[in-house]
Amino acid sequence: MVRLITHNLLACHVKGCDSNNFPLTFSDAEVEIRETEYNAEFLKGFFPKLEWKALVDSARQLGDVSLPETPPIDYDSNEEFLRALHHVLLEIHVQEGSMICPNCKHVYRIQSGIPNMLLAEHEVAGR
Amino acid sequence: MIPTPDLSHLTKEDYKHVYEPAEDTFILLDALEQDADYLKSLNPRLCLEIGSGSGCVLSFLGAVLGSTSALYLGTDINIRAAQATVRTGLQNKVSTSALVTSLYEGLEQRIKHQVDVLVFNPPYVPTLEGEASVAQDGRDIAGAWAGGTDGMAITDQLLKNVGGMLSPRGVFYLVAVKQNDPEGICVRMRRTQGLDGEVILKRRAGGEFLHVLRFRRSE
Ligand SMILES: C[S@@+](CC[C@H](N)C(=O)[O-])C[C@H]1O[C@@H](n2cnc3c(N)ncnc32)[C@H](O)[C@@H]1O
Ligand SMILES: [Zn+2]
Numbered sequence: 260m261v262r263l264i265t266h267n268l269l270a271c272h273v274k275g276c277d278s279n280n281f282p283l284t285f286s287d288a289e290v291e292i293r294e295t296e297y298n299a300e301f302l303k304g305f306f307p308k309l310e311w312k313a314l315v316d317s318a319r320q321l322g323d324v325s326l327p328e329t330p331p332i333d334y335d336s337n338e339e340f341l342r343a344l345h346h347v348l349l350e351i352h353v354q355e356g357s358m359i360c361p362n363c364k365h366v367y368r369i370q371s372g373i374p375n376m377l378l379a380e381h382e383v384a385g386r
Numbered sequence: 387m388i389p390t391p392d393l394s395h396l397t398k399e400d401y402k403h404v405y406e407p408a409e410d411t412f413i414l415l416d417a418l419e420q421d422a423d424y425l426k427s428l429n430p431r432l433c434l435e436i437g438s439g440s441g442c443v444l445s446f447l448g449a450v451l452g453s454t455s456a457l458y459l460g461t462d463i464n465i466r467a468a469q470a471t472v473r474t475g476l477q478n479k480v481s482t483s484a485l486v487t488s489l490y491e492g493l494e495q496r497i498k499h500q501v502d503v504l505v506f507n508p509p510y511v512p513t514l515e516g517e518a519s520v521a522q523d524g525r526d527i528a529g530a531w532a533g534g535t536d537g538m539a540i541t542d543q544l545l546k547n548v549g550g551m552l553s554p555r556g557v558f559y560l561v562a563v564k565q566n567d568p569e570g571i572c573v574r575m576r577r578t579q580g581l582d583g584e585v586i587l588k589r590r591a592g593g594e595f596l597h598v599l600r601f602r603r604s605e
Binding site for chain 2: 260261262264265267268269270271272277280281295296297298300301304305308310349367371372373374375376377378383
């Protein structure tokens with residue numbers, strides 16, 4: 260279950276690839292929607308950890324346009340906004356497909372909802 | 387008492403490849419339970435377990451903190467373990483997420499000073515150095531225990547960056563055995579990461595002397 264909340268934390272880590280390496284671009288994504296319980300406190304608490312533009316762009320790639328370009332100033336009390344954020348972060352699951360680095364084009368596969376971020380030995384940085 | 391997560395969906399066949407929860411897992415659960423009030427008071431939003439294996443610990447953490455209160459993310463080099471982590475979450479109604487990766491590779495850039503609760507029950511058994519690297523490359527059950535010289539080959543790679551990952555209120559739990567030199571780990575973590583560490587639980591089980599260490603930022 261790759262959800263956008265996890266995707267928002269992933270960057271390419273191929274050796275030497277350290278700019279324009281985030282967010283990874285979805286390709287051939289098979290999307291599944293699964294409802295889950297809404298928790299406003301969690302959303303407000305997680306919000307500061309998000310890269311907003313990456314989230315909005317990635318949601319759009321998956322066909323969801325419910326998030327605004329910039330978050331509302333009253334983000335922590337705006338329920339309509341928080342509900343949309345809940346859906347985008349937690350209910351959209353990418354089951355199969357891949358994520359491609361916008362810089363070096365490395366392909367990270369997603370299989371049965373689990374991204375594989377392992378690299379071959381020669382691609383690994385800092386070892 | 388917080389019940390141990392339901393693992394009835396995992397079979398003998400799964401445990402040929404995925405680490406079956408054992409005494410080291412259970413001492414970690416006991417430590418987390420002992421710290422339940424403290425952990426809740428931190429309002430953690432990002433919980434990361436390295437080497438989540440069966441997913442037992444991550445699901446337990448979800449039971450301690452509330453299944454929707456945080457992101458419960460597990461990493462493992464073993465694909466079957468990552469799958470088990472997700473299945474165990476579903477079985478216990480905690481939506482755990484899993485990544486196949488080594489340590490936190492791929493997350494490094496985005497989780498700087500963001501992790502509120504970090505957990506690692508590492509491959510800690512002292513082995514020949516070569517045995518640990520073969521086990522790492524194998525990405526199967528041997529990778530669950532083979533720890534190289536002093537049993538610290540894998541753990542040391544994580545320890546280098548814990549200070550950089552933890553959020554200001556972040557806390558890190560680590561399982562270690564006597565041969566890993568728990569006191570020495572605490573000294574090193576203070577010096578290199580600026581984290582205060584202490585042994586919060588220890589017990590003998592089978593042939594092992596198990597310790598749970600907890601690290602936080604100095605006041
Ligand atoms: C002792 S088991 C613990 C499993 C589970 N957390 C528990 O407590 O029962 C260690 C786990 O770490 C994983 N592991 C070993 N090396 C790793 C690495 N470099 N990166 C991520 N996980 C690793 C193993 O596959 C195994 O699942
Ligand atoms: Zn790249």
